[in-house]
Amino acid sequence: MPHQGEEDTIAAIATPPGPGGIGIVRVSGPDSPAIAADIFRPARPDPLKSHHLTYGHIVDPANGRVVDEVMLCYMRAPKSYTREEVVEIQAHAGHITLQTILALILKSGARLANPGEFTKRAFLNGRIDLTRAEAVLDLLNARTPETLDLAVNHLRGSLADRLLRIKDALISLRAALEVAIDFPDDEAEIIAEITRGHNFTTEVISALQRLIFASRRGNIAREGVSLVICGRPNVGKSSLLNALLGRERAIVTEIAGTTRDLIEESFDLRGIPVRITDTAGIHAHRDPVEEIGIRMAREQLRRADEILLVVDGSLTPESADLDFIAANDLNDPLIVINKNDRMDTAARERFSNFFAPRRPLFISARHNDHLEELEERLFARITGNDGLWDPGCVCVPNLRQSAALEATLTAALRVREALDTDTPPDLIAIDLQAALDSLGEISGETSTEDILDRIFAEFCLGK
Numbered sequence: 001m002p003h004q005g006e007e008d009t010i011a012a013i014a015t016p017p018g019p020g021g022i023g024i025v026r027v028s029g030p031d032s033p034a035i036a037a038d039i040f041r042p043a044r045p046d047p048l049k050s051h052h053l054t055y056g057h058i059v060d061p062a063n064g065r066v067v068d069e070v071m072l073c074y075m076r077a078p079k080s081y082t083r084e085e086v087v088e089i090q091a092h093a094g095h096i097t098l099q100t101i102l103a104l105i106l107k108s109g110a111r112l113a114n115p116g117e118f119t120k121r122a123f124l125n126g127r128i129d130l131t132r133a134e135a136v137l138d139l140l141n142a143r144t145p146e147t148l149d150l151a152v153n154h155l156r157g158s159l160a161d162r163l164l165r166i167k168d169a170l171i172s173l174r175a176a177l178e179v180a181i182d183f184p185d186d187e188a189e190i191i192a193e194i195t196r197g198h199n200f201t202t203e204v205i206s207a208l209q210r211l212i213f214a215s216r217r218g219n220i221a222r223e224g225v226s227l228v229i230c231g232r233p234n235v236g237k238s239s240l241l242n243a244l245l246g247r248e249r250a251i252v253t254e255i256a257g258t259t260r261d262l263i264e265e266s267f268d269l270r271g272i273p274v275r276i277t278d279t280a281g282i283h284a285h286r287d288p289v290e291e292i293g294i295r296m297a298r299e300q301l302r303r304a305d306e307i308l309l310v311v312d313g314s315l316t317p318e319s320a321d322l323d324f325i326a327a328n329d330l331n332d333p334l335i336v337i338n339k340n341d342r343m344d345t346a347a348r349e350r351f352s353n354f355f356a357p358r359r360p361l362f363i364s365a366r367h368n369d370h371l372e373e374l375e376e377r378l379f380a381r382i383t384g385n386d387g388l389w390d391p392g393c394v395c396v397p398n399l400r401q402s403a404a405l406e407a408t409l410t411a412a413l414r415v416r417e418a419l420d421t422d423t424p425p426d427l428i429a430i431d432l433q434a435a436l437d438s439l440g441e442i443s444g445e446t447s448t449e450d451i452l453d454r455i456f457a458e459f460c461l462g463k
Helices: 032-039 095-107 117-124 130-141 145-155 158-182 184-197 200-223 237-245 288-303 319-327 345-355 371-383 399-420 425-443 449-457
Strands: 010-013 023-028 040-042 052-059 066-075 086-091 225-230 263-269 272-278 306-312 334-338
Touching: 010 095, 010 117, 023 032, 023 095, 023 117, 032 040, 032 066, 032 086, 032 095, 040 066, 052 086, 066 095, 086 095, 117 130, 117 449, 130 145, 130 158, 130 399, 130 425, 130 449, 145 158, 145 200, 158 184, 158 200, 158 399, 158 425, 200 272, 200 399, 225 237, 225 288, 237 263, 237 272, 237 306, 237 334, 237 371, 263 371, 272 371, 306 319, 306 371, 334 345, 334 371, 399 425
Parallel strands: 225 272, 225 306, 306 334
Antiparallel strands: 010 023, 023 086, 040 052, 052 066, 066 086, 263 272
């Protein structure tokens, strides 16, 4: 029975916009070979072979005009990304060239694919489950080597395999409960045997808890964190931004108030994508341009995940810095005393006592002094120092998956309690089915069309 829309042939440009060496137009559906025959003229009059590249030209069938010199790959169903008939045209990646080829394909009977529709068809046709489909999106959006590794591991089935083991344990228990329901006279003995024979806590409860435990790391790795550098003017905020980025991004001068706008960049902190913002120095002012920058800086501070408060260590500690923390309602900022190359031991001690019980970090942004220690401190704050961050972990659920895991765990805990309290097997079976349904939402077995539409709408056209 075909899925809704499966009889359509869809097409889209599968490579990013902009000039390049190669651009790909992808076609999937039953009419793909006929469309190829309509617009493609091979250099040799041989039939197309599946999974072979064929050299030729794209031609407008209406007037015979040659559009481009291309390589065409035909993939016969079911050995294709979508398990449908697929044609991919490798053309020169000019915008007009690719759009013209796509227009000819649409004119020959295909329709424009929706965002993520190729991957959605791969899911609907059973080539991948929903965890692997979401891994494709993670692969496209990976911003650090670690997020890339996580996406590849999920694409290879690391999460799907763990879910399958939990599902098998739940199904095994359900089968035993059905026996108890069919033989009510032996119900108590069967339930007791189930309790002895099934390690439900280890195979289900603990396995679910480990996955939920890892989900925070997955969210941080995928979404990243926002870091705001703040402080009074001319304390070295822009120098610190440049030092963390490893390049000159912000203008650095001895003139106070050089930064008036927000400067936003990204860097990789040991596998964590960090969005870093350098803000205007916050101080009493009269310049209306600075006032706008300061207002924007305060808004960034309210939304930041982590805050670096930079203080000029070449001066004496001032109550203005403590007032800055209070006035901007900063939640536990990491205090960075900059210009430590101009400080002696006594000065460092004064600053340490002044900001106690907070532990300020002494650095020199200009000379890259103690920046590694700063990164270590940031990493510890972001990851929580609570054991959640395991660099070797290969399976980290996303937020949607984590919510379904939480629902599965809630139902599984009711099952365990019911097994321990002589609850009738037909009532236990209700909670057990609820656990299976929640688990099935992750793989897509029990997901609604609305959930699927939301997931695949995040994909780009052509994927």
